Amino acid sequence: MKKTQILSEGYTKVVYDTDDPEVTVIEFKDTVTAFRNIKRATIKGKGRLTCRVSSLIMGYLNSKGLKTHFVKEDGDNGQVCLKVRVIPVRIIMRNAAAGSIVRTFGIPAGTALKHPVVEMTYKNNDLDNPIINRDHADALGIATYQETEAMIETSRKVNSLLCELFASIGVQLVDFKIEFGYTADGTMVITDEISPDTCRFRNMSDGRQMDRDRYRYDQGDIIDTYQELTNRLEKAL
Ligand code: UDP
Numbered sequence: 001m002k003k004t005q006i007l008s009e010g011y012t013k014v015v016y017d018t019d020d021p022e023v024t025v026i027e028f029k030d031t032v033t034a035f036r037n038i039k040r041a042t043i044k045g046k047g048r049l050t051c052r053v054s055s056l057i058m059g060y061l062n063s064k065g066l067k068t069h070f071v072k073e074d075g076d077n078g079q080v081c082l083k084v085r086v087i088p089v090r091i092i093m094r095n096a097a098a099g100s101i102v103r104t105f106g107i108p109a110g111t112a113l114k115h116p117v118v119e120m121t122y123k124n125n126d127l128d129n130p131i132i133n134r135d136h137a138d139a140l141g142i143a144t145y146q147e148t149e150a151m152i153e154t155s156r157k158v159n160s161l162l163c164e165l166f167a168s169i170g171v172q173l174v175d176f177k178i179e180f181g182y183t184a185d186g187t188m189v190i191t192d193e194i195s196p197d198t199c200r201f202r203n204m205s206d207g208r209q210m211d212r213d214r215y216r217y218d219q220g221d222i223i224d225t226y227q228e229l230t231n232r233l234e235k236a237l
Contacts (some may be wrong), residue, residue, distance in 0.1 A: 001025075001080070011037055012050070012197065021083070022184060028054075028077045032197065034216040036128060041215070047077040049226040050195040055079055056233050057162065057194045064161055066154060068190040069181065084181030084191045088123040089132075089143050091155045094175040095163065098200050098213075101175075116159055118152050123179070150188055151180050158190070166201065169232040171210060174200035196226050 003016040003025050011033045016025040028047035033040045051073070058070030058079075069081040094101060097111040101119075121129045122142055137143040143151070155178050166173045176199035179192040192198070201210040210229050214222045 011040065012047075013193070017083075023071060024081050024083050025074055026079045026081050027051075028079075028193070032212065032215050032222065034212065036125075039216070043215075043222060045223050046226065049223070049230055050193060050197050051077045051079060052230050053226070053233060054193040054195040056230075056237055058190070060165065060237055061158060061161065061190060066157060066161075066190065067187060069183075081191075082183045082189060084183055084189060086123075086179060086181040086191060087143050087147060087151070087188075089137060089148065089151065089180070090121045090123055090129065091151050091178050091180075092119040092121065092175060093117070093155050093159045093178070094119070095159070096172070096174045098174050116156065118155065120148065120152075147188070154180070154188075154190065158194075162194075165233075165236065167204075169236050170204045171229070171232070172202040172204055174202055176200070196222075196229055201229065 001018050001020045001023065003018055005017050007015045007017045007024060011031045012029050014027045014029065018025055028051035030042045030044055030047045031040060032043055032046055055070060055073045058068040061068050062070060069084050071080040071082060074080050094113060094117040096113060097107050098109055102109050120132050120137065122132045123129060132142065134145055134148045137148050138145045158178060163173050176194060178190060178194060180188055181191040183189055196211040199211055200213060203210055209219055210225050214220060214225055
């Protein structure tokens with residue numbers, strides 16, 4: 001299987017077409033961004049670590065019977081993935097308050113939520129990825145009721161599995177973002193990435209942030225922290 005042309009390129013990943021019509025190769029870049037990509041930096045080794053964590057998590061979800069786009073790792077910072085048509089919706093799952101929910105509701109960061117909170121945003125950078133509900137999604141032709149229900153149900157399963165997995169390595173899963181798409185045969189699969197760039201993780205023993213917030217809020221080196229998270233996950237899986 002050989003890479004052919006670039007299908008798409010964002011700040012943090014490049015998606016390559018291949019000579020196999022069913023698969024792509026996704027390469028994770030060293031770019032890290034924050035605040036709607038206004039703050040940006042290149043941090044050597046970051047792509048290798050987000051790729052590794054995402055591979056471990058997607059592989060774990062596959063092993064638990066959930067369907068993801070992940071097929072296998074490809075070199076240090078690449079993955080062979082099923083080719084998907086991405087649904088333009090982001091599902092956000094929250095177990096404790098952080099980020100935008102803190103700003104929206106004026107509650108202290110870290111506030112426990114009585115139960116997981118699901119949010120949906122419309123994946124559209126020009127509109128700053130607005131929050132939507134299932135009515136918006138269906139009425140505007142973004143995703144049908146059936147599709148949003150399926151994405152939310154799977155996201156809840158992912159949340160349960162990952163809360164348990166991360167708790168076993170002494171890490172609280174505060175919140176995360178997840179995306180979905182369809183493979184050529186019409187199967188809905190988890191796509192994009194699940195990594196410290198797209199989740200918030202707190203070290204249980206000392207409350208230390210182990211995710212992109214370290215970069216967002218200048219909390220120091222991210223490579224050491226991402227590496228520590230990777231090491232713990234590798235031991236657990
Ligand atoms: N998130 C993401 N990409 C985005 C927006 C959010 O991966 O474009 C993740 C973010 O890292 C966090 C969760 O989704 O784990 C919830 O983010 P939030 O709505 O709090 O937004 P933020 O604080 O980043 O503005």
